[in-house]
Amino acid sequence: MSKVSEPIRVGVLGARGKVGRAMCDAVEAAADLELVARIDKDDALDTLVATQAQVVIDFTHPDVVMDNLRFVVEHGIHAVVGTTGFDEDRLETLRGLLADAPQVGVLVAPNFAIGAVLSMRFAAAAARFYESVEVIELHHPHKADAPSGTAYRTAGLIAQARREAGVGESPDATTAELDGARGASVDGVRVHSVRLAGLIAHQEVLLGTEGETLTIRHDSMDRMSFAPGVLLGVREIAARPGLTVGLDPLLDL
Amino acid sequence: MSKVSEPIRVGVLGARGKVGRAMCDAVEAAADLELVARIDKDDALDTLVATQAQVVIDFTHPDVVMDNLRFVVEHGIHAVVGTTGFDEDRLETLRGLLADAPQVGVLVAPNFAIGAVLSMRFAAAAARFYESVEVIELHHPHKADAPSGTAYRTAGLIAQARREAGVGESPDATTAELDGARGASVDGVRVHSVRLAGLIAHQEVLLGTEGETLTIRHDSMDRMSFAPGVLLGVREIAARPGLTVGLDPLLDL
Amino acid sequence: MSKVSEPIRVGVLGARGKVGRAMCDAVEAAADLELVARIDKDDALDTLVATQAQVVIDFTHPDVVMDNLRFVVEHGIHAVVGTTGFDEDRLETLRGLLADAPQVGVLVAPNFAIGAVLSMRFAAAAARFYESVEVIELHHPHKADAPSGTAYRTAGLIAQARREAGVGESPDATTAELDGARGASVDGVRVHSVRLAGLIAHQEVLLGTEGETLTIRHDSMDRMSFAPGVLLGVREIAARPGLTVGLDPLLDL
Amino acid sequence: MSKVSEPIRVGVLGARGKVGRAMCDAVEAAADLELVARIDKDDALDTLVATQAQVVIDFTHPDVVMDNLRFVVEHGIHAVVGTTGFDEDRLETLRGLLADAPQVGVLVAPNFAIGAVLSMRFAAAAARFYESVEVIELHHPHKADAPSGTAYRTAGLIAQARREAGVGESPDATTAELDGARGASVDGVRVHSVRLAGLIAHQEVLLGTEGETLTIRHDSMDRMSFAPGVLLGVREIAARPGLTVGLDPLLDL
Secondary structure: OOOOOOOEEEEEEOOOOHHHHHHHHHHHHOOOEEEEEEEOOOOOOHHHHHOOOOEEEEOOOOOOHHHHHHHHHHOOOEEEEOOOOOOHHHHHHHHHHHHOOOOOEEEEOOOOOHHHHHHHHHHHHHHHHOOEEEEEEEEOOOOOEEOOHHHHHHHHHHHHHHHHOOOOOOOOOOOEEOOOOOOEEEOOEEEEEEEOOOOOEEEEEEEEEOOEEEEEEEEEOOHHHHHHHHHHHHHHHHHOOEEEEOOHHHHOO | OOOOOOOEEEEEEOOOOHHHHHHHHHHHHOOOEEEEEEEOOOOOOHHHHHOOOOEEEEOOOHHHHHHHHHHHHHOOOEEEEOOOOOOHHHHHHHHHHHHOOOOOEEEEOOOOOHHHHHHHHHHHHHHHHOOEEEEEEEEOOOOOEEOOHHHHHHHHHHHHHHHHOOOOOOOOOOOEEOOOOOOEEEOOEEEEEEEOOOOOEEEEEEEEEOOEEEEEEEEEOOHHHHHHHHHHHHHHHHHOOEEEEOOHHHHOO | OOOOOOOEEEEEEOOOOHHHHHHHHHHHHOOOEEEEEEEOOOOOOHHHHHOOOOEEEEOOOHHHHHHHHHHHHHOOOEEEEOOOOOOHHHHHHHHHHHHOOOOOEEEEOOOOOHHHHHHHHHHHHHHHHOOEEEEEEEEOOOOOEEOOHHHHHHHHHHHHHHHHHOOOOOOOOOOEEOOOOOOEEEOOEEEEEEEOOOOOEEEEEEEEEOOEEEEEEEEEOOHHHHHHHHHHHHHHHHHOOEEEEOOHHHHOO | OOOOOOOEEEEEEOOOOHHHHHHHHHHHHOOOEEEEEEEOOOOOOHHHHHOOOOEEEEOOOHHHHHHHHHHHHHOOOEEEEOOOOOOHHHHHHHHHHHHOOOOOEEEEOOOOOHHHHHHHHHHHHHHHHOOEEEEEEEEOOOOOEEOOHHHHHHHHHHHHHHHHHOOOOOOOOOOEEOOOOOOEEEOOEEEEEEEOOOOOEEEEEEEEEOOEEEEEEEEEOOHHHHHHHHHHHHHHHHHOOEEEEOOHHHHOO
């Protein structure tokens, strides 16, 4: 990493939420970043201007995030956004805002865990070389949905890669199945969801062909696992004007 | 292991079948065993007497195994049996035969892979100390049934151990499930069946409680994985008159 | 679990330390236990008598633990002790104290993580059935010692079990080794220590023989992983007068 | 895969060796390939011309491979080569031969297992995003060298990727190490070599940063695991005139 004469000036929106506090800690711990503003719902966004923030991190709420982004884009501040609720309409609105501020960059990502993003990318890249592929995702037992959102996306990317390469479905001679044993089918890819006390968030993609298997496993031990991805975004977003969706483009694979 | 002055004299029934040939090889490779008879369907059982076999290994067919056992028990020869099809009726018949030959031992086991037997035993022993338990079994894609027979038995043993200890079902907050994602329920224990080219036969029992997990995994790489269990049976059966069902009692855990 | 008419009355010594606070939380969360006293270094032990504590949990310091135990034993209170520093001299002193209070039980254990204890037990039980065994332990990179204490003990128990069964060393044809590649030798058992950011405390025992392997893996995700073992001790110690060393006897395997 | 009007005509050199026989079987099992010549040391290379072979597979010996390649290149036949012993001199000679036959393609690869190649590639791509990385390779106990050649190359590629990104060494606070516990250092990357009966050839790359880990594991179950990589080479080499070293360029990642 090249020498940085001046640290990047960072503001955190949603600074008193659980994730926001973690982001403040992460920014303060990074030598090349300076935390200049902690903003929560009762605080004025003007503080960002007064403190000369260069990049904001937004983990707030779908109800307020668009107002936040309008403000920062208009004031020439870049943004790294983990708030949920970005459908195509919202992304289109965001592109409109950015058209008027061609030097500003905004990164919106559904998942900032670098390992989750790399896992998906590697699984998709490998999928066409293997006869078989299945996904096992494993989470704590308080999770309401099965499969996880990440597993859905992983299976979708795998299925797409295999279709594009003309690879058929994974072979399966099962004729006698106890209901549910073979998992759920997401776009033709089998996904198994384990729920176990003691676990946090884990996923394994298994790929196999005659005589060999390849396994790509991601283990997320705590909520801080997205911090390195957010900081990567903070460091890179100034060099990427316009809208960037997902962490992938920054990984430069 | 104590010194053995004389090797044990072993006959193999079903000696020209795939498993039988493997058993002959395994006996020949063992310094403390001597292969004295290879019997297949056109060969006379009298050869066992003529060659003074002390123990037979029977991997034949449900149609002939009872005749084989009648012969060897009557001639005072011990038997280690991997042939399938032993229901309670057959075991009862066998107990009757052995009642008239109190010095003869017969071992009938559905699974001679020591690792499979140990896995089940350990899983059952650990099950009551953990809030959650699930089973993942992974096999080649030519397998017709899901879950595997071993996974059924493992889940059954786990469920029984938990009931006896008064432990309830594993916690699970799933409210939105894509059909099959959470696997099959075997006696209240979730079982997931993966089918993947490149795999052979594998099983993982996952146990979890607050802050920790325990995983017991068995990998069977080839058909020879039952050989050490059969040879253990051959060495021990003379010291165990009567009927022994399953390899467990010999493992002395 | 049978119905408990009255909760067990528990006192925690070292109640303001990190571990002590966690223990207080765990006791309060358990329906069959009642936290009656939180004692730290400036508090009088008499409180235990005044609050009619039946069992104490002691995670204090080697300098004070013996005084604590003298007091509770003399007052007929059982103890579950995780404080370190118990050599044979101290255990002997403790046995002496208990000789005068035959109804009191004290449990001293170096490791209360049930999974760690089960792993060691299972590894030792399986060790004599396999040609090969190696241990991989994986921890966060702030750990000063390699291998971990648990890995030392695991390897020692494995080596002892193999010696008693007359099993020789694991086969190894290595003739060209880059220094350190084959790990450390603990009592003839190879142990490999991985240090990796993102990990907490994990251990894998790999056992293998022709055609099959058995893996016993323990993952400890946070400091709370010892709580279930301590609570097990609290519930069982009244039924075990005298000194009990290690959690094993309570697991009833 | 697009429709192939005519199967590719394939000759196998070293056809009676263990690997060569496996290659013949693999070619015969592929619908889009036709095995037209099986050549071993006493057979004339002219057969390749007579049978109009388009591609040869060469798993022979360092002593004869250069003569084989001279012949096939001169006769306009492409080659996929797994024979060992290609140093820079030999590759240079090969480039010279190919300069005179600009339409011919030759692929020389040290490792045709697609999973091994993908593992190395993914590990190198991910290495700069993680604080820590270590390699565990696990093999059968008859292996003479530790670490394996694949582990050496994997560690080398990881080290290079980290140097290029300016990432320092993995953190390690070990101050008390039993000799060998922390593995071997290959170019600054720790490598651990497990040797265990029942295993074949396996490798795990572990990458970790605060709160998350990524694991890339490759399991090779039998000698046939290189077949899909060789067949991929056979299908693609006609479209890649000149010398290609390693399977990587064909994977198009």
